[in-house]
Amino acid sequence: MKAFIQTFFIFALAFTFNSYSYAQQAYIKAGEAQAKRSNLAYPLFNNLGSNDSGVATAAAADIYNTSKSNFELSSYFVIMSNQAYLEDPAKTSLKPAPADSKGFKFEPLKTIGAEFLIRSGYSVSGQDINVEMYLYHVGEGRLILGKRYRAPLAQAKQIGHTLSNDVIEALTGTRAPFMAKIVTAYEVDSTGSKEIAIMNWDGSGFQQATSHKSIALSPSWSPDGKKITYSVFSKLRQSSGKSLSNVSLYVLDLATNKRVLTSYRPGLNSGAVFSRDGKFLFLGMSMGSGSADIYKINLKGEIETRLTNGPAGAINVEPTLSPDGTKVAFSSERGGRPMIYVMNTDGSNVKRLTFQGKYNASPSWSPDGKKIAFAGQDGANFDIFVMNADGSGLKRLTSATKANGRPANNEDPSFSPDSRYIVYTSNRTGSNQIYISTVDGGEERRVTNDNRNYYRPKWSINLE
CATH class of the missing domain: 2.120.10.30 (TolB, C-terminal domain)
Incomplete structure (x- = not known):
């Protein structure tokens, strides 16, 4: 019989430019979240590589849908519609302007009422999928958390669970149970x-x-x-x-x-x-x-x-x-x-x-x-x-x-x-x-x- 505790090949490495420690501040307090959910802008993943095969796009969609479903269940967020964005996320990079010449702008997101933003992208190398994730505070216009993940394509769903755990911990100070x-x-x-x-x-x-x-x-x-x-x-x-x-x-x-x-x-x-x-x-x-x-x-x-x-x-x-x-x-x-x-x-x-x-x-x-x-x-x-x-x-x-x-x-x-x-x-x-x-x-x-x-x-x- 196979062992039931599996170690997934997932790396969640903070980017070197992200020196922020999310334990220092809780952006969302559990009691307040019950009264008012935060507006979360979570656009579809950008393809950062050249592999646009059905297997690659399906794995990326699985990660996105898994994490989105977790965010909805958490009761912390209202996930904003992908049709609400005034700026097309597919035509901008994952980082903000003007530091990135192709970066997105915070002002259009403020206009539609977004409080937090997750920008993510994926690429495929061999049989592995790589994901970059950036969590931003829209009102303050700054990065809260940046991480990279890697897993076999067949286990892509686990990235979705880990990503949502990381985001919720960054915003609340408490790790969610989505890897349980x-x-x-x-x-x-x-x-x-x-x-x-x-x-x-x-x-x-x-x-x-x-x-x-x-x-x-x-x-x-x-x-x-x-x-x-x-x-x-x-x-x-x-x-x-x-x-x-x-x-x-x-x-x-x-x-x-x-x-x-x-x-x-x-x-x-x-x-x-x-x-x-x-x-x-x-x-x-x-x-x-x-x-x-x-x-x-x-x-x-x-x-x-x-x-x-x-x-x-x-x-x-x-x-x-x-x-x-x-x-x-x-x-x-x-x-x-x-x-x-x-x-x-x-x-x-x-x-x-x-x-x-x-x-x-x-x-x-x-x-x-x-x-x-x-x-x-x-x-x-x-x-x-x-x-x-x-x-x-x-x-x-x-x-x-x-x-x-x-x-x-x-x-x-x-x-x-x-x-x-x-x-x-x-x-x-x-x-x-x-x-x-x-x-x-x-x-x-x-x-x-x-x-x-x-x-x-x-x-x-x-x-x-």
Whole structure:
């Protein structure tokens, strides 16, 4: 099986004339962007070389369309129409006049209301595509960022993701998540068999990561994005010769494809998440009983700490860690109905966070520590809700209906590495598909477009 962490042949080298450090200033503040989007002039790429073959132009178009789509999803920008420009970008160079005799002018861009400008061009050398990108502040008439990129033609799309990450980081001070991946369980066929797969955040690059020919579920990333943990329905043979039906926990190294059976105690070993240093796992284990509790184990499977103990046989599962690693949010039925709780990582100081709805599950803590998302049943269906980490400010994120008019189920939330997006599943089209939404609900996009059923998608860090 191929390794799933790929190193793309992409060079993003700042031009020698660009001494500006974009960490010094945030041109766009996230709160202000929700109220007013910035006008971004983003003309089509100029061909800087002599290769105008279909392959070359298709690769350039893929880069442009990928980055443009990312900018639209970011909710930071209004992309100005290519018909709005008073000066033809195809007839000017990527640099401004008068320093460049063939350069563009800022005044026509100010006239149409552009606030920022991206000028880009491409050339092809052998099987590689090269891209130059310049980001300008139109009002100030100056360069913010200049970079060069190079990648094989077949991987041109990755330049689009990296370029948009660079632009958004230059303008906001925070890197966008467009080089992140999603790990998910999915239904392989009509037999109900489920495996784990990895894809780019936009649904491209789908690769099956496991082949258990069973039911694999609840995948999660290591902090460095090099490993995943997941659980599998399996039968284990005991020393006595008897077989034991189990939900066992595995850790898979994506570079070596080495799979380690990490916890196979009787019953449930599932819902695991890595500690922030990647050395431990927090998970739910039933120990052969009818209930489950949350434990901390090391990567050898040895129990370090039991965090919960009922009470009275209550189920405690689905841990998610705060970004500083000091707290665990989880779902528990200790109050009668499954609700979201939080505790310290040693199991102390348990506090209930949710009180509304019939059933709250699958909590996800945002990487910036400010929010917790979860799936809540409010009526006959589940929706995604977001609240502050202390339980205040509860807000419904999703509300979708099926073709028959009935409410759809939206479940399994997971935050992006920049905390601005949530990935989740929804059955609004009939099958369980993956969607993403901005945390404020302003932008929503369908990620997968097939007839499969997906479960428990999780967002990785940027894998650059």
